[in-house]
Amino acid sequence: KQEVTQIPAALSVPEGENLVLNCSFTDSAIYNLQWFRQDPGKGLTSLLLIQSSQREQTSGRLNASLDKSSGRSTLYIAASQPGDSATYLCAPSGPGFQKLVFGTGTRLLVSP
Amino acid sequence: NAGVMQNPRHLVRRRGQEARLRCSPMKGHSHVYWYRQLPEEGLKFMVYLQKENIIDESGMPKERFSAEFPKEGPSILRIQQVVRGDSAAYFCASSPRLAGEGELFFGEGSRLTVL
Numbered sequence: 001k002q003e004v005t006q007i008p009a010a011l012s013v014p015e016g017e018n019l020v021l022n023c024s025f026t027d028s029a030i031y032n033l034q035w036f037r038q039d040p041g042k043g044l045t046s047l048l049l050i051q052s053s054q055r056e057q058t059s060g061r062l063n064a065s066l067d068k069s070s071g072r073s074t075l076y077i078a079a080s081q082p083g084d085s086a087t088y089l090c091a092p093s094g095p096g097f098q099k100l101v102f103g104t105g106t107r108l109l110v111s112p
Numbered sequence: 113n114a115g116v117m118q119n120p121r122h123l124v125r126r127r128g129q130e131a132r133l134r135c136s137p138m139k140g141h142s143h144v145y146w147y148r149q150l151p152e153e154g155l156k157f158m159v160y161l162q163k164e165n166i167i168d169e170s171g172m173p174k175e176r177f178s179a180e181f182p183k184e185g186p187s188i189l190r191i192q193q194v195v196r197g198d199s200a201a202y203f204c205a206s207s208p209r210l211a212g213e214g215e216l217f218f219g220e221g222s223r224l225t226v227l
Contacts, residue, residue, distance in 0.1 A: 034216060043116075043203060044155075044218040089155070091216075099145060099168065100205075100216060104154040 002027045004103035006090060012109045015082060021075040021106045023090035028071050030092040034100060035064050035075050037086040044089065048075075080110045114138070116206050116219035117186075124225045131191040131198070133222040137206030144187045145216065146179060149201040158202075161187060194226045 003026045013019060023033075032051045036044040048057045048064040050073070056065040063076040073090055087107045091100035117136040125131050137144050146158040157171040161181035172179065176194075181187040191198055201223045205216045 036218070041223075043220040044205075046215055046217060049215045091155075099157045099160055099171075101157065102147075102155040 002030075002092065002101040004090060004092065004101055006088075006103035006106050008106060009104070010107040010109075012111065013080060015080060015110055015112050017080050017110075019077040019080055019108070021077070021088050021090075021108070023073040023075070023103055025071045025073075025092045025101070028068050030068065033064075033066055033073050033090060033092045035062075035073075036089045036091065038089060038105070039086050047088075077108075080108075082110050082112050084108060085110050116204055116217050118202075118204050118219035118222050120222060121220060122223050122225070124227065125194050126227050127195055128193050131194050131224055133189040133191075133202050133204075133224070134186040135189070135204030135206075135219060136186040137204075138208075138217055141206035141208050141217075143207045143210060144181050145205045145207075146187075146189050147203045147205065149203060149221075151200070155203065158189070191224075194224070196226045199224055199226045 005024050007022045034049050035047040038044050048059055050057045050064055050066045052068050061078040066073045087105040089102055089105045091102045093100050119134050142163050144161045147155040148158055149155045159172045159179045160168040164183050176192045178190045201221045203218055203221045205218045207214050207216050
């Protein structure tokens with residue numbers, strides 16, 4: 001059974017800092033991994049999708065890396081802004097590739 | 113192309129009543145997933161459906177919960193005889209392919225409160 005852990009559980013930083021959010025998963029037989037953000041009372045917004053054959057993906061100030069063999073992914077946020085405040089969730093798909101398994105997230109607060 | 117549409121956004125039911133949650137996937141998406149998020153907890157997989165078929169319901173409680181995705185119309189998650197422990201946010205996601213092969217897109221969720 002896939003289990004996903006995200007560290008830290010919460011993070012509070014001043015605006016402008018570069019951040020690293022960590023995600024680890026127990027079963028490396030995954031097909032891809034998605035990073036999402038969730039704002040309070042809202043749905044999930046997809047940030048990045050990394051296929052298992054890829055090492056990293058970039059979108060704007062976001063960069064996600066994947067080390068499938070060690071069961072780890074990191075989300076790097078450059079030059080953080082107050083608008084980045086949200087809960088960040090990682091979700092590997094598989095094994096069985098029929099569903100995503102979610103961690104409990106990292107709650108990020110970026111203060112002006 | 114509209115996103116995944118869920119309704120109602122908020123639903124209040126008394127214990128013992130029925131709750132019906134609807135999900136219209138994105139256009140062209142034939143794979144639908146339902147997740148539940150309890151207060152202060154992560155998202156838990158409930159069921160995966162393709163048109164007219166339940167593929168994986170391993171996360172669905174054995175009693176009172178059912179899901180369908182008919183040939184025409186939205187996917188429905190039905191909860192009979194609701195109890196207070198059913199209070200949660202229910203999210204639907206859709207994909208044009210299996211979750212392992214492509215990106216999953218989520219709706220805004222339906223928040224169920226059981227009094």
